[in-house]
Amino acid sequence: MEIATLAPILIVLLFAALAAGLWIGFALIVVGLVAMAAASSAPVTLVFATRVWGGLTVWDLTALPMFIWMGEILVRSRLSADMFAGLAPFTRYLPGRLLHVNVLGCALFAAVSGSSAATTATIGRMSVPELTARGYDPRIAIGSLAGSGTFGFLIPPSIIMIVYGAATEQSIARLFLAGLVPGLMLVALFSGFIMLWATTHRSAMPADEPGSGDPRAVLRLLPVIGLIAAVIGSIYAGIASPTEAAVIGVAGALILASATGALSWRGAGEGLIAATQTTCMIAFILAGAAFLTVAMGYTGIPRALAAWIGEMGLSPYALLAALTVFFVVMGMFLDGISIVVLTVSIIMPMVLEAGIDPIWFGVFLVLVVEMSQITPPVGFNLFVLQKITGRDILTLAAYAAPFFGLLVLAVALLSAFPQIALWLPGTMLN
């Protein structure tokens, strides 16, 4: 079947399956099946098992249940409540107050975790109940979380940068360094937006936190700060790899929680069961995405689209604009890592041809992949938040929309001032 006919059919099918209420993982599988039936002669039965097996037996994925488990322990042991009470005095005079915890918490956590889903799940599990209980408007409380969760990819370590670096032979160390300043820029943009929002929506902001004037509340931050320091420290002291560090987080959270007498064995077990369910939910979608990705590889649709952009012979800026649109559209239906894997070999030659720095392009890619995390119908941060908040994906996507806009702004800034990404690796490593 022709690509021009097949692609729209698949998109309609995906929307129909999702709208009917089919579970996301199954919806991706059904689209993959139709794509393979239409455009490939490979035996689909074995392709499914082979790719799902290959897509899930990935060492880096093991950090996902660990980080989520750590979050569940913290929630169950009141340590996360302590953390919010301790942060209240700091944010008292800042417009937006505790909403900034989403941004800063995700930024800090992103320095430990390479995945956006893990970042959203862990911080969200703690911050959503706390912010809701304090009366913050869910639009901004959940929206800022959806946006900030994407830091997991930009602030090193980052799974997507490892994938890109391996596929294009770029130094992963350089990519990591290149992501740092743009990551901080995003933190500033998001926090700035929250301040703006809080100033313009005064009536939607809750009353002042009772007792937030008490400076001693700061002490309640110590356990969680110690935990985060232990996790990050274990990486930089060479005690654990970034993947292994997740387990340091679990062990640390268990020790803390039992030392403060706030967690029973039973609570730890319940936390593990809850983390297991969240992991299974995310991994089931990952399995569906893995199958859909290989089906897309067989159909050649992403290659054809990327090649079509290449044939337009655009100037560097026009090329970047076209690629941004391309990635945003693809990002609605596929997960970001799959898109990079599927298209990088077509896109890299045109990028290099246009004289674009491959390290800079890696950061650009991460930003557009971050966008795909919060666009419906297939956006992993939205799925994680649906699990946490029980709200529908479209509602969540609407909450996240302003932060999508800020990501687009970040891409524009990065294109106008490439040094935002290139300055740090240039200074540190040359």
Added chain:
Amino acid sequence: ETWDMPTPYGDSVFHTQNITQFAEDVAEATDGELEITVHSAGSLFAHPEIKDSVRRGLAPIGETLMSRLENEDPLFGIDSVPFLAASYDEAEALWAASRPAIEEKLSEQGLTLLFAVPWPGQSLYTQGPVDSVADMEGSAFRAYNTATERLATLMGAVPTQIETGDIPTAFATGRADAMITSPSTGVSSQAWDFVSTYTELQAWLPKNMVIVNTGAFEGLPEEVQTAVMEAAEAAETRGWEMSEAETEAQIAALTENGMEVMEPSETLSAELAEIGETMTAEWSEQAGEEGQAVIDAYRAE
């Protein structure tokens, strides 16, 4: 007909470039009757699944590192026995001696070998000059399979498992301080960021092989089969040349970026040769008569 071809490495790797050329040659020689779409960098199937995908007919053709199959049969690991064949000439002789046995092993699984091309020789990356094995004592040495683990132990180092993507972090944070890998990987992971010395050992030259599903291959018209075989032969010759050129270019790149490139001292060479003897003997024992026959054939040349 169009064939999907999964390959594990990215487009800038010479193996992938060689394969792309091979695909073009086949298309040209068959007047487009057989087109091969190369899905590089694991974009169709990831490295661990490629061999089974070809065997299962999910993709008619694919590329994989030969020694990845070592757990299936020790014979596949023959090109990764340290110091058994430690130069291009020796590697070529070893390949000539082992090829029939490897082809037979593959054909038992319904696979046909098209061609195999070596990586540049595996050499030593350390934080300082290594005059003898004693300098390696107690250091954390990156091991990624049974052979590298054994090698580390025999050198008195401590084998440490580090995944490829984790190499820079592991070195920067002190989880590893020595590794043995090709100059290609050294350059692509920008080894000068975290180690200072490269000692040219060419301890072994592991090969990537391109395999095809025998059923799919035999389904091709006779003249197309011949064209594929001819293109494969040309790809093998070209690949070996590319590999040698790559070795020179990448060692030059290491020097250019400030790494100290050294030849091994006499002491070190002698000590490593002895370790090589031990490991070859251990390998032969595992590989049995079949393996011994290949070694004998190789040594007879």
Added chain:
Amino acid sequence: MRLFLDRLYAGSLFASAASFAAIAGLVLIQVLGRLIDRAARLVGAPPPGLTVPSLAEIGGFLFVAGVTLGLAGTFVRGGHVRVSLLTRALPPGAGRGLSALVAAAALGLSAFGTWSSWLQTVDSWVFDSVSFGMIRVPLWLPQGVMTLGLALLTVALLDALIQLLRGATPAYEIGEAEAGGEG
């Protein structure tokens, strides 16, 4: 039968959690070994080099086992996400019909996945496929666990479809309603 099925789903969820806990245990041993090596170097003793062989590969196997074994248990508790705008907006009768249709489609897809995984397991058994790492793990073993997990999901979907057709409310809808109450 009801009790047996409920225990089956709960039991598989526990097995799934145990797989993830096992990953944590192995990583802790690995980190501990590294700390001991470091301490040995500090006092000038030879580092014992205690590591978990093939940790990355075995961790991957445990992950896939954990994920697939937990699919059914997660499903019956309403843990898998979906878009429920339309089913909720429809009148009850039509909504129920659509739910049954969706459950039937999911059942078919899950059965396909189980069949596919079973074929892979048999293929690995016949060809004696093994892992790449330092420990030679026959692949049919973890792949068999994956097949089992997918089969349990298929059973859970069949169970849910029968409930829907009988006019009862399946467990996952109750779980989803409870989750919707949060936030």
